[in-house]
Amino acid sequence: CIQRNPLRKAALTDMARCHTDCIEKPVCAALQKLGRVVGRHPWWFFLIPLFVSAGLGSGFYFLKQAEANDIEDQFTPVGGPAKAERHLVSQYFPTNESTFTPQRLTTDGSFAAFIAVDQSGNILSEEALSEVLRIDSVIRNITVSESGHAFNYMDICAQKHGDCVPNPVLEALGNNASNAESLVFQYPMMNTKTGPVFLGMALGGVKTDDNGTVLSAKAIRVIYYLKESEVERSDVWLREFMRVFCGNDSGFEMKLNQVSYFTSLSRQDEFEANSKKVIPLFSITYFLAIFFSIVSCLRFDCVRNKAWVAAFGVFSAGLSVLSGFGLLLYCGMPFAMTVANSPFLILGIGVDDMFIMIACWQQTKVQDSVEDRLAETYKEAAVSITITTLTDVLAFYIGIMTPFRSVQSFCLYTGTTVLFCYLFNITFFGAVLALNGKREESNRHWLLCMKVPKQSPAECSKAYSLCCVGGSYDPSTGAETEHPMNLFFKKCYGPFLTNAWTKFFVVLLYAGYLAASIYGCFQIKEGIDLRNLAFDKSYIVRYYDHEGAYFSEHGPNVMVVIPEEVAYWNITIREDIDNCIGQFKNLSYIDQNLSVSWLQFYEHFAQKANININSQTSFIDNLPIFFRNFPDFKQDVNLSGDVINASRFFIQTVNINNAVAEKNMLTELREMAESCIVPLVVYHPAFIYFDQYLVIINNTIQNIAVATAVMLLISLLLIPNPLCCLWVTFAIASVIVGVSGFMAFWDVNLDSISMINLVICIGFSVDFSAHISYAYVSNKKPKVNDKAIDALYILGYPIVQGAISTILGVAVLAAAESYIFRTFFKIMFLVIGFGAFHGLAFIPVFLTFFGLCGKPSELNCEEKSRAEFQCRPNMELYNRNMVQFNNSNASLRHLNRTKMDPDCP
Template sequence: MGHKNETSRVTRIWNSLSYKIGSTVARYPVITIIFCLVLSAVMSIKLALTPKVSAIDGYASDDSMSRHEFKTFQQFLDSDGPGITTAILIRSSITNGSLLEEQRLKEVVKVSDFISTNFKLNVSGVEKNFNQFCRGFCQANEPVRQYYNGLQILGKNQTDGISKRIDLSYPTSNFFGRKFSLIPNFFGISMSPEGQHLNSSNLIVLYFRAERYPDWSTKTVKQWELRVRDHFAKEYSSDLIIVDVMSQTVVESEIVRAGLSLQPFLIVGFVIMSIFCTVTTMFSAVYLYSQKATFNKVALSIIACINPFMACGTAMGILFFCGVTFSPIMCITPFLVLAISVDDSFLMLHAWNRLESWRTAPLDKPMREHMMGEVLVETGPAISISAFTNMLAFTIGAITSPPEIRIFCFGNAAAIFMDMFYQATFYTACMTLLGDTKNSEGVSEKTKRIQERMGNVVGRFLKWYVNAISNIFVSFGIVLVWAVFIGFAVLGLTRLHVELRPSKFFLKDSPMLYMDRLRTNEVVPYYTPVHVIVNNPGDLTNDSNVERLVELKEKLEHMPNAIGAPSTKFFLDDFVQYRSSFAEEIEMDIAEDDSESEKSDIEQFLEWPEFSFWRGFLRFDNQTHPHNVTKFMFTTGFHGQDLKDWNKRGQLLKRWRGAVEEFKDDFNTTVFTEDAFFLDMIDSIPTVTWQTTLATFIFVSLVCFLFISDILTVMIVSVATLVTSVGVFGYLSLLGVTLDPVIMSIAIMCIGFSVDIPAHVAFHFYAAKAKKHASSHSQPSPHQVTSPDIVHSTSTTSSSDSSISTPNSFETNLNFALSSVGFPVIQAGVSTDFCALPLGFMELYMAKMFALSLTLCVSLSLIHGLIVIPALLSVQHHIVHAVKRCFGRN
């Protein structure tokens, strides 16, 4: 601990590098500005031209089960990527109107026909409609058509013969010998008094699924789905029904729209920040440093707010050039960088004004170069700690987070790095050209009196505050209140739980909000399907093998929440019945015609019209064994009001996986559900969040130690950072906020933001001790700026005592730290709150959460930096001093 008052080697190296950067940029300011503007412009063009997309699966971790299951499902479909998967939600145009009324049901069938025939895609150079390019799942909507046809026929002919051949019972109907289930298509139902037939249905769902062709791109598939959405949103009109289109593409487009809706608020944030920065900069320069109010100060304040936009444009352009895709959550990045960048500008402007107030030599070009070098020497370590800790936080977050949040983290880390680069180059060059001198000519006597009065008021307040917080009783009282604060934060943290709702990603006017509620309330509780892929079914003519597969199906059908056999589509049920019913006919056909022997039982089974739809559920080995089924899929349904809760659906998914796991060795079985990407996050989000937070906290502490070689000081900063983050999430939890991907990304952000202000205060306190220690042992090092306040305090103390007493030394160091960064960090904290303000007025969950979290994080960080850390340093000082007295050491 003997080295604790010495400037760290990293700091000395960084000071030397900072001086060289500042003086070199000041020597060539115009060239630097032109280079930065051109670089920013080129990369911003790339940003503007990059497609704005989103990916629902991007919130699932790389090693999640859902990714493996999705890949297996795509392999079953023989698709290199997802094909068309669209659901059409149809409801009556009048409240509680039944879609089973003849005209409404007829309109539903027309919608099905229209989509099947009017939206075309190119397949091998030929334009084909859905009916023509659909292969395996073309009959998903046949129950709706057959039910309508059955109603039409029964309405015209009520004879016993027809009634026996057409049975429109629920859940399974029969139309001229062909059975079909109504469960997947008809919702919001009420039953007839006898309980066998549908009385009404207020929601019908049509499904359009088509496997992807080799010449289709992901963009082609998405354009088809969006054309369907746009037609029914903008062109279709009916007095009978309302048609909504839901697909992953539609969901992603609405998420992108929500993200891009933040862009206009950037202008509002820029204006607010520019005004605040101008007013506070002008105030500090005129009334604290006796400078004139000039246009240059206004220009520097506005440039400080332009700098982060240049950084974001450059960083994102570079990332997109490197192949990184866009993510809607990246639209938050400019707000974060704006808050960080303006903080750094405040420090630089404040340092310039302070150094300018001490200057005695003329401010010629060499002097300006030296001044800019000194500005970066004084502010460089603090700015670097802030930048590196934020970059580190987001980099660690990128390593441990799912892809969509990883993009957000990479974008933030890159933008913060570019902001630090532009701060050291572009903004330094602008300060070289626009930095004002302390010329007070033309200042009115009234202004001079106000300046003098303000200087005295600030000096007296700072002295009073330092004396107060140095008092052992005051500092212990603050620490006690702080401990109570921590207790409530931890209490809130224990109540934090995961809650996933896709609606959190949409704007208030998004049709997805209603569709999500409709799906959650009317579809999911009554029919939640699971697809089971049997990747190695074995010999399907082997009775024991078939029995084992039937056992798998029945295990799922008898699970809790299972609908049972009426919801199951299992081709072996029909195939086994076919083999038993037509065994003799098959043998006779084979005996009469040898050509028939070339066809397997499966092929003959699929040639029957009523069984042909099973082709979509089967896959054959076309190379070696074209007659053998190499894979097949079956589905079964689940229901229950508790499935409205995502956590309950997550538990159901685990039960599905556990059930098929028992048969994995025999048949290599996997399950698939489109909600799995979200459901897997229920377990992964808490783990990833606390692991990322802990790893970030450790590495951020190490970065602080590189610049602050005092272990106790670093511990205080680290604890303040951790408590700020815990406080943010603890009190958000007490306010009812739940854990989700947005909150997970906010956790990473808070670690970086919470270290900024405490690090600034602690570093300057440490720097004051280091300078005082260095001045008592050696000559000042090159580029070392020494405050006249310290020199004055030292000389005053020395006149009364041959050595600086420990209490007075602590107060002097704290005074230097607060006088150096007190006003800038207040500017920074308040300006960041103003920056987040526009987001709070948006009707978007993501924006509101970032606004609330950022405001809470920065406000707590400000309290820690200006109140808690000084109190902790005071307590530390008193304890160390008491220990030394106990052991008789001075």
């Protein structure tokens, strides 16, 4: 048929009017049938979801064992380069706890630390150091017991030369503060009896003279390293350390110094405590959602009042959380703390769909049977909420592609729960609508379920009429009496928005919005600040503040590793290694004077000892002698027989005081290692967290691009208008740009937490625009302004209800004492605000600019008949009918036209 000329003309005309409903129509028909079945058997669809939810909800029994809150596992990229580098370094250079040096740790280690800040400005004064030494004495004497055996710090400390690793400043004092006046500290390297010692990690806020002599220092940091092999005993001691510091029985009171403390357990403990603090907010959220839903659905008609319907709509969202979470917990899916945000979001999605269904129910004819009313409701509403559900679910499932487990976990749980939310809306909530419809059909009171009169007796008061009379409807339409807010959108807002001057203002407003958003996108910061994983009043926040204020001058001490065999005895190879190390020193983030190379020390040692190390035998045979003189360097060479499998050097980074510096430093170091002629790997334990900077932007863009393409495909399939689908896709891009830009204005970084919210943004930015677009293109009126007004009339108030309910669902998170939950609120507020504004202002106005897209999809009857008959093999039948069509009288012409196309007027 497509090949024939008459139909080709019809096809081109149909394409010009841009309607594609090959998927939409069967979906409408299927859901209409489902609505009829639900209306016929509401109790089955009411009770079965309850039993299913109860069964799946028992999966919460496995919640404890499914919890996955390890910070490194959840908030660093899966398969990040630093994790492979750590494995390599740990394999070649295992930690030696008897000759321990902090810079050679391949992990964060097991430790406790405190920072003392002198309020007068010099921590090296005798009075200030006396307080520091008193704290040190209390800590060293902390005694705990494990399995009946008492032990203290001295029993579990990491050692060097048989003693616990000391703090260089306190060691120089000889535990006597009065020696401070006679001591001269050189910064950042101080020479001691055992060799040069780096003070950059011990003293902060340092002022020196031209010779590097310390004049004053504002802070001192004392670290107590423990044996990693003594995990259980170390953990017990560390918890006692924290108890002593936060308790009132610590035995010391600070007069001069401010003290903050931290342990290797602190970050994880405080992160896990975050989720417990947000649990009380759930009850507030659901109360607000139920309250708003009931209030917004209240009517002064005691029969048409839908307070119970609204309450059950919120309950339906709760059932979906119970079912979705329970199912995945049964399957053993990890439950990250970020998933705690999900119920707030699900509540908003479920209530939004509820309002759409109620709005469509109110458009049905009151005198029709409940089955017919529910079938019509499903026909009108279910496709719309199917579009938004598909877009939301796929947006979340696409988010599983991200390399952050915290995002993967959130997206998996939320996407599955959104699916359950949809299923419960078209079953359980549909049954609630049907049961409520039966109550309305018999004209029963919304609360007491007793029959009430439709007309108020003359002798009754207004109060009686308000409380005990109901069941009215609009005789002209047969539907329920219009809600005042629907009339507002029809009579006031719609005509105002479609006014030419208003459209011009909306275009200007959008231009300003877009300009501000794009500017903000260039201001956004990357990466998660680890202090933000704790709640605001956590003790570790103060420690991080002190660390950032006084110890940011010197950053990580980075290992430069040669991970394979090279001929170190070859002069050319040694020169290549020296050149590579020299290139590292020339980088802006590297201190040229603080690098450490065992190879350079070995060359100087050989030169002084008059030893020739230019042959393999001589080089290898003299290494033991060198290591006896410099025992620390033995840990930097992996020697097996006469083969050096790997070796490492150290370079000191400086001025790493923000995320941009961290990212640039890591990128420059790895690029330099790649460009070197000698195979090199750079590593520091902090790189595990720095890796997020290398993937966060690319993965965010990738997810958004894939999700947007999928959203476009779904819109094309379910919205019967390709051009309007492009507007929905435009809304996605526009909202994402807006949210990303305004994130920067609201001090929200682009990190794995905000990435979750941008995934949400993809789904939510579709919702409001899809509702309006679908209503617009489904409208049969010829004028674009009338179509826009009708779309706003039907869906304007439900969109406002959905937006407000969703914002209420997350509003309590604004009061949370946690960056994670506040960030969720901020971005959701932006998403819903911008999404609703697109749906209520930008998209309706922009749709009216394309009249072609707004015209009805009907061809004139002659064209349509010609197309239909041309598809038949019997051309004579086509010609005979066309002659009859053209020559008949007006009455017969109308009759034949109706037979050919019952939709024709």
